[in-house]
Amino acid sequence: MNLNWLDAFLISGLFFVMMIIGLALLLHLQLGLARIANFGVVGFWGIGMYAFGVLYVKADWPFGDPWAFLVAALFGTLVAGLAGLLVGWIIADLDTDGVLVGTLGFATVVSILATTEQDLTGGALGMGGLNFPYDIGSVKGNEALWLLVLTAVVAVILYYVHRVHRVPYGRLLIGLGDNEPLARSLGKATFRTKLWLFVLSSAGMGLLGSLFAVKERFLAPEHIGIDITIAAMVGLVLGGTSRVWGAVVGVFLAVGLFDIIIQSYLPLPREWYTQGIPVFREMVFGAVLIAVLLFRPSGVLGDMRRDKLMRKMHGE
C-alpha cells in the first residue's frame, strides 16, 4: 500500500488527538454528567499503560500476538478498573476539593511508582520491547492501522456516551450530579452508582493507555505527566462539558490545533519545537481554560438540552 501521502507526524498527531478524545469522553461521563471532577485522568490511563506494558514485556508467553496483546490489554484494562474502584471508593463521598486532591494524588502516586519500581518498569530510563500485534510490512503502515484500531475504540466510546444520554442510566448520573441528596431520597444508590461509574470509565482509560503503549513502543515516566489530564480537561471544557460531542469538538480545537497544525504544518524554526512550543502550549491551554470558564462556562456547544432531547424522544 502506498502511504507516501500520509505524513508520520500526522499519524502521531492524529493518534494523540484521538486518544485525548477518548479520555475526554470518559471524563465527560464523570465530570459532565455526574459532576465528579477527576484531575487524575492520567493516573488511570498510565496505570493501564504500565500494567499492559509490564505484563506484555515480562511475561513468558506460551502463545504469540495478537493473543499476547489481547490478554495484556485486558490486564491493563482490569488493573485500571481496579484502581478506579479503589480511588472511587475513597472519593465518592468527598466534596469537590476532596475529589480534586484525591485524584491528583493518585496520578502522582502512579507517576512515582513508574519511576521507582525500576525492576518492573525500567524506572526513569524507560522500558522498550513493545510492538504492534501484527506486521503489515512497513512502520508507517503499522502505525496507520493502529490509528484505525484506536479510532474504532474511540468510536465505540462515543456511541456508548451517546446512548447513555438517552437511557435511564444517564438520567441517574445527571440526577446525582445535579442534586445528590434528592436522588438519594428517591431511593437511588448514589454511592454505588458513582463507584461503578469510576470503575468502568477508569477501565476505559486503562484500555486507551494500553493502546498508546503499543503506539509508542516504549514506556517512560515522562509519558504520564499531568499534560495528558490537562489536554483532556481543556478539550472537554472548551467543547462543552455536558454535551456528547463536547469532547470531540473541544479536543480537535485545542489539541488538534496545536499538535497537528502548529507542530506539523507551520514553518517554524526547528529548535522551537523542543523548547518553546511545549511550554507555550501549556500556557495557551491554561489561558483557554480561564477564558472559557469566564466567558462561556458551558463551552462552545453550550448547555445540555434535556428539553430538546425529551421532545425528540417522548414528544408526540
Next chain:
Amino acid sequence: MSSTRPRIEVEDVAKSFDGRTVVDVESLVLGDYPIEGLIGPNGAGKTTLMRMIMHSTSLDRGVVKLLPEGPGSEPVTLSDLPPSRMAKHGLVKSNQVIMDFEQLTVMDSLLLSVAHPSDERPFHLFAESTVYERERDSISWYLDRFGFEDPLGFARSAGEKKLLDIIRCLLLEPKVLLLDEPTAGLPDDVRDQVMEVIGAKAATGEMAVVIVEHDLDVIWSLCEYVHFMAEGSVVLQGDPEYIRAHATVVEKYLGSEHVGS
C-alpha cells in the same frame, strides 16, 4: 385503629446541634391513622425529626423502626439504613424547601423517580423505551391532573418545582409518605388538588400520610390525628378537636384563633 397499615415507631431519639437539643422524643408512633398531622411552632424540631426518620440527619441516640404491614414480616430498623434505602421500604418524604434537578426536565424527573435499579445499569443502552412504556400511564395520570406548562421542558416556577417534588414522591407509591410543608409555595387551587389526591390515596388504605404543615386549616380539615411538638418533644397528641380544646398550649404556640370553640 388499623394494624395492617405500616407504621413508623420512634424510640427515644435525640439530636442536638452545637449543644442545643433540637429533638428529644421519647416515644412516637406515626401511621395509626390514614392522615396524621405534625404541628408546632417554628423551631419545634418537626423538620429535624422528619429528617431523622429518613436518616438524612444522623441520630445522636435512639432507634427508628418501620413496623410491618401484616403478620409474618419483620420490623425494619430504619436508623441502621442509609437514606437511599428508605424508598425501597416504602418510606418517602417530600421536601420543605424547593429541591429540584436543574438539568432535568419535568418528564426526566418523573422517569428518574420511577426507574428501577435494574433499568439503570450502565450497559442497559436501550432501557428507555421499556421504562417509558411501562410508566407512561401513571405519569400521564399526574400530568393530566396537574397541568404543567411544559412537561417535556423544565419546571417553570417555584410552584411547579414544589408540585414536581410531591408527584415524584407519589409515583414511588410509598406506604408511608411524609409531607414536609407541602402547601408552602403552591397556588391555592393546586394545593387543594394535591390534598384531594393525597386524601383519596390515603382513604383507600394505599398509604399512611404524615403532614408537617404551617397552614393549620389544612391540618384541621384533613387530619384525623395530630401530634403537637414544642421545644423538641411531642407535648400533645389527639384528634384535631382534642388538640384545639387545649386552649393554653394552642394559644401559647399557635395563636388564639386556633383555639377550638
